[in-house]
Amino acid sequence: DIQMTQSPSTLSAFVGDRVTITCRASQNIGSYLNWYQQKPGKAPNLLIYSASSLHSGVPSRFSGSGSGTDFTLTISSLRPEDFATYYCQQSYNSPRTFGQGTRVETK
Amino acid sequence: QVELQQQGAGLLTPSETLSLTCVVSRGSFNAYYWTWIRQPPGKGLEWIGEIDYSGSINYNPSLKGRVTISVEASKKQFSLNLTSVTAAETGVYFCARGKKGGYSGYGTALFFDYWGLGTQVTVSS
Numbered sequence: 001d002i003q004m005t006q007s008p009s010t011l012s013a014f015v016g017d018r019v020t021i022t023c024r025a026s027q028n029i030g031s032y033l034n035w036y037q038q039k040p041g042k043a044p045n046l047l048i049y050s051a052s053s054l055h056s057g058v059p060s061r062f063s064g065s066g067s068g069t070d071f072t073l074t075i076s077s078l079r080p081e082d083f084a085t086y087y088c089q090q091s092y093n094s095p096r097t098f099g100q101g102t103r104v105e106t107k
Numbered sequence: 108q109v110e111l112q113q114q115g116a117g118l119l120t121p122s123e124t125l126s127l128t129c130v131v132s133r134g135s136f137n138a139y140y141w142t143w144i145r146q147p148p149g150k151g152l153e154w155i156g157e158i159d160y161s162g163s164i165n166y167n168p169s170l171k172g173r174v175t176i177s178v179e180a181s182k183k184q185f186s187l188n189l190t191s192v193t194a195a196e197t198g199v200y201f202c203a204r205g206k207k208g209g210y211s212g213y214g215t216a217l218f219f220d221y222w223g224l225g226t227q228v229t230v231s232s
Contacts, residue, residue, distance in 0.1 A: 032211050034218040036152075043201055043222035044152065050208050055220065087152055093213035095167040096154040 002026050002090050006099035012107040019075040021102045023088035028068050032092040035064055035073045038101075039084045047086075048073065078104070109134035111202050111223035119230045125189040129202030129223055132183070136160055140205035140217050141185040143176060146225075147198040157205055157217070158185055165214075192230045199225040 003026035013019050023033065031051040036044035046055045048064035051071060061076045075082055083106055088099040115127035129141070143155040156166040160180045167174070175188040187200070205217035 030211060032208070032216045034208075036219070043203075043225055044219070045222075046218060046220045049206075049218035049220075050216075089152075089218075091208055091216035091218060092211045094165045095169070096157075096217065098152040098154070100151045 001095055002029060002092060002097050004088055004090055004097050004099040006086075006088060006102045008102060009100065010103045010105060012105050013078050014107050015078055015080055017078045019078050019082075019104060021073045021086055021088075021104075023066075023071045023073070023099050025069045025071075025090055025092075029090045029092035031067045032090060033064075033066065033071045034089045034091060035062075036087045036089065037082075037084045038087065044087060075104075109204065109221045111204065111221055113200075113202055113223040113226045115226055117227050117229060119192055119228065120232050121193055121230055122191050123230075125192050125196070125200075125228060126186065127200055127202070127226055127228075128184055128186045130182070130184045131204070134204075134221075136180055136183045138207075140207070140215070141176075141178060142203045142205045142217070142219060143187045144201045144203055144219070145196075145198050145228075146201070147195075150198075155187065155189075155200075192228075194230045194232075196228070197230045198228060200228050201225045 033051045035048040038044040052064045110132045137160040140157045142157040158176045173190045178185040202223040203219040204221040208216040
């Protein structure tokens with residue numbers, strides 16, 4: 001199985017901060033990497049697919065980059081509704097695997 | 108707007124079979140992979156398996172033959188059966204729509220663009 005490792009596990013930030021979350025794959029996955037946001041008690045929401053494509057309706061302050069084994073999710077200016085947990089997911093092969101999550105909390 | 112409505116029992120005793128169904132409304136059924144994902148309390152997401160409208164299936168090998176996913180395309184619904192559940196399988200079970208994001212050479216790349224609300228499943232004696 002491809003292991004996905006996110007860092008940090010928890011991130012403390014202020015509204016307005018630029019936030020970067022990293023996801024590393026245990027092998028080359030090309031650009032087959034997706035990002036999700038999950039709020040407590042809710043289903044995850046797709047943010048970014050294929051490493052850098054913004055899903056419909058997602059604000060442009062979210063962006064993704066990377067290829068191969070190293071990927072980043074960036075929030076250019078954190079808003080109050082962005083405090084949540086973020087997951088990466090590889091779609092290169094089966095079984096589909098997720099990172100352990102990065103919780104973004106208010107500083 | 109696509110909706111995925113989950114149905115099924117949420118309280119089980121150990122060794123019972125978990126059975127959930129997901130009904131898809133307001134969207135095409137045939138162009139996607141239909142997926143089950145679970146989340147233990149306070150933990151991350153685990154992919155269980157997927158099926159397309161024709162019945163082509165992929166399971167997580169970690170479930171060791173206990174899982175069955177089936178589809179009724181005419182009713183736009185798909186189902187999950189997981190036998191011999193244990194307390195460690197307590198958590199929220201989600202159904203989701205997998206949209207094709209290319210072909211990696213090792214299979215169809217999917218991203219999950221619509222999700223059900225989730226079903227809380229508790230396994231306890």
